[in-house]
Amino acid sequence: MGEATELVLREMIAGEADALGRVMFRAIREGPSAYTEAQRAAWCAAPHAGEAWARKLAAQDVVVAEAQGAPVGFVTRVGAYVDLAFVLPEWQGRGVFSALCARTEHDARAAGLHRLRVHASLMAQPAFAARGFRLIRHETVERHGQTSDRAEMEKVWVVSAER
Numbered sequence: 001m002g003e004a005t006e007l008v009l010r011e012m013i014a015g016e017a018d019a020l021g022r023v024m025f026r027a028i029r030e031g032p033s034a035y036t037e038a039q040r041a042a043w044c045a046a047p048h049a050g051e052a053w054a055r056k057l058a059a060q061d062v063v064v065a066e067a068q069g070a071p072v073g074f075v076t077r078v079g080a081y082v083d084l085a086f087v088l089p090e091w092q093g094r095g096v097f098s099a100l101c102a103r104t105e106h107d108a109r110a111a112g113l114h115r116l117r118v119h120a121s122l123m124a125q126p127a128f129a130a131r132g133f134r135l136i137r138h139e140t141v142e143r144h145g146q147t148s149d150r151a152e153m154e155k156v157w158v159v160s161a162e163r
Contacts, residue, residue, distance in 0.1 A: 021048035
């Protein structure tokens with residue numbers, strides 16, 4: 001994983017949902033975290049896989065970061081809402097999230113949107129803030145008997161009125 005490794009951004013390809021489920025699982029369970037192991041297990045007990053997961057992703061705009069022929073991160077968007085954003089632990093801090101977010105913002109602008117919203121984990125908040133997202137509010141959510149803090153964030157950009 002040297003500096004020469006090329007990162008490719010692309011749309012999700014058919015049959016890739018299970019691999020993205022493994023990226024999400026590893027990011028939550030193995031990466032640096034402000035959450036306890038119990039909170040992380042409640043968030044994602046096992047890698048998402050199967051038809052229901054594939055349908056969920058197929059219904060969203062999915063941008064995948066690929067390196068060495070395999071996904072290393074992804075971001076999903078439904079309209080103006082960023083639903084999922086995960087990067088493998090060994091790829092964090094290497095510009096993958098920033099590249100994925102820039103592509104997601106570009107796609108949202110191309111779709112005529114003027115803002116993006118997200119519910120960001122404690123670990124993702126600084127990365128979203130660095131991309132210009134502002135805090136709307138902090139909140140606590142419950143998952144499988146565990147409570148976890150997160151933040152609702154938003155990025156708004158000016159849409160030029162060309163006539």
